[in-house]
Amino acid sequence: MNAPFYKYDIFSFDQSLIIAFIIGIAFGFFLERAGFGSSKKLAAQFYFYDMTVFKVMFTAIITAMLGLFWLSYFGFVNIYLIELIPTYVLPQLIGGLIFGVGFVMGGFCPGTCAVAVTTGKIDGLFTLFGMMFGIFIFGEGFPLIENFYYSTNAGELTLTEYLNIPYGVLVFIIVIIALLGFYGAEILEKKFSKKYEKLAR
Amino acid sequence: MFKSIKEKKAEPFMNPYKAGIGLGLVLLLAFVIMGRGLGASGAFTSLVTAGVNAVDSVHAQNNGMYSSYIGDGKVSIFKDWLVFEVLGVFAGGFISGFFARRIKKDVEHGPRITNKKRLFFAFTGGMIMGIGAKFARGCTSGQALTGGALLNAGSWIFMLAIFAGAYAFAYFFRRQWI
Amino acid sequence: MKNLPVKFSTNQKFAAAALVFGLLAALVSFTKSNNNSDLDLQQLASLVENEKDHIDATELADWIMQKRSDYILIDTRSKSDYNEYHIPTAQNILLQKLINENFSAYKKIVIYSEGGTHGAQGWFFLKSKGYKEVYFLRYGLNEWIDDLLFPKVSKEMYESNSEEYQNIARKAAFFGGEVELSDSTNIKTKTYRREGC
DSSP states (O other): OOOSGGGGTSSOHHHHHHHHHHHHHHHHHHHHHTTTTOHHHHHHGGGTSOOHHHHHHHHHHHHHHHHHHHHHHTTSOOGGGSOOOOEEHHHHHHHHHHHHHHHHHHSOOHHHHHHHHHTTBHHHHHHHHHHHHHHHHHHHTHHHHHHHHTOSEEESOBHHHHHTOOHHHHHHHHHHHHHHHHHHHHHHHHHHHHHTTTTOO | OOHHHHHTOOOOOOOHHHHHHHHHHHHHHHHHHHSSOOOSHHHHHHHHHHHHHHHOHHHHHHSHHHHHHHTTSSSOTTOOHHHHHHHHHHHHHHHHHHHTTOOOOBOOOOTTSOHHHHHHHHHHHHHHHHHHHHHHTSOIIIIIIIIHHTTBHHHHHHHHHHHHHHHHHHGGGHHHHO | OOOHHHHHHHHHHHHHHHHHHHHHHHHHHHHHTTOTTOOOHHHHHHHHHTTOSEEOHHHHHHHHHTTOOSEEEEEOSOHHHHHHOOOTTEEEOOHHHHTTOOOTTOSEEEEEOSSSHHHHHHHHHHHHTTOSEEEEETTHHHHIIIIIISOEEEHHHHHHTOHHHHHHHHHHHHTTOOOEEEOOOOOOOOOOOOOOO
């Protein structure tokens, strides 16, 4: 096998930048197609009347997850060469909670606010500036939180290792959870959009 | 896709499951071609780092966060995979929005709030989000989507925490949206 | 707004496909996990590259100081070397004997030799026997002596008496060693690596 191609030196770093741009275009394209250029639609997830965020996110996850499992199984991809961000339990937990608050407040995540900006949303622009300011604050305050930032490092840890469940079984479990989630999401949407009928698109 | 240009009307959004599959395939492509996933917050960190470095290079080099984005200083901060990818995201969003006639100058918000207040919350929310993303080493694109598909333990923790935090505080921001 | 019956069945098709592929994935992994003797070289190589195959002296010292009971520490050197000095709590098991021992009672196996080579080789033997958590001391006993027992600190660090210095000194003393002042001023400064996206 010779995939991931970049890890087998099939092309150079400079060429990978062009590929990055193309992949980014596809990424941004589908984000906008899903309606994620709209903060109202994104925030609606947390009021249950539009569960598009959950649906898109988890569909994407199980699509890529299944694709990767089977490509790996048939020897087309060496999954061990795919970069895994190390697990830092506490910072990622706390970071996630903070991020969630910011998400429901701002109505965007970093990727979607880029899409919002190029489709004319001024609130997207403000979120983008806010985000960069937040990154700046973090950078300036880094020496203060450095110890916490590097705490609880579990290294590169996958759920298969941590839960000690075989890869394929875990894939199946997540697919089931996602599908049940979609079913539940449809029900919640119907129930809550009656409530907020005038606001749902 | 082209029908709406003739009709000059905003297209309805794509079926979320279809869009999700599209997104998932893009992610899979990134795995297969590059051996990495997608991302967003990192590119903005590069931008901030470049700015700080331009103003006070010594301070930036001595700072743990900025220095990790400056690297050895021999390569431009912007010559980075994520930076190019995010530029693509801007472009791709525009392309999709253009063909769907969804490009419109707008400040989106619910009926119970003014534009000004919305923009304030947008900025503040963005700020909080940026801080959260830095602690977690990523955002919904890099951690939740990418790490989710890779069954990365930390990413799943992060993703669940996002939903928890957002749902917990949704009540306090309801006036913005509904 | 939406043509519900038509959209619903498309979604159902997607869901069915996901379910089928997921189920197959589960079944397939059951057949795979039946051979415990499968030597997955790819996985081993990735462990090595991701540096999950070794621990360093300070981490091992922490485990010993914490009186952890979930690991076994193995010294692969000769009996006379072992008797002269060995890392506290280590057992003396030579490589020839190592490959026949049963370590299933322990969660983790840590193995060291003089310089690290036999430790690495022992690591490979044990991994090929299917043990999940095996680690070796990358530079062996030399690392233990140089980094932990007699760590070199710069004069500035010694005088600063910072928390980091105290940690290093405390660990060294615990095992009967002591801090050494180094004259050179090129201290390894912490290099920050970018992680995440």
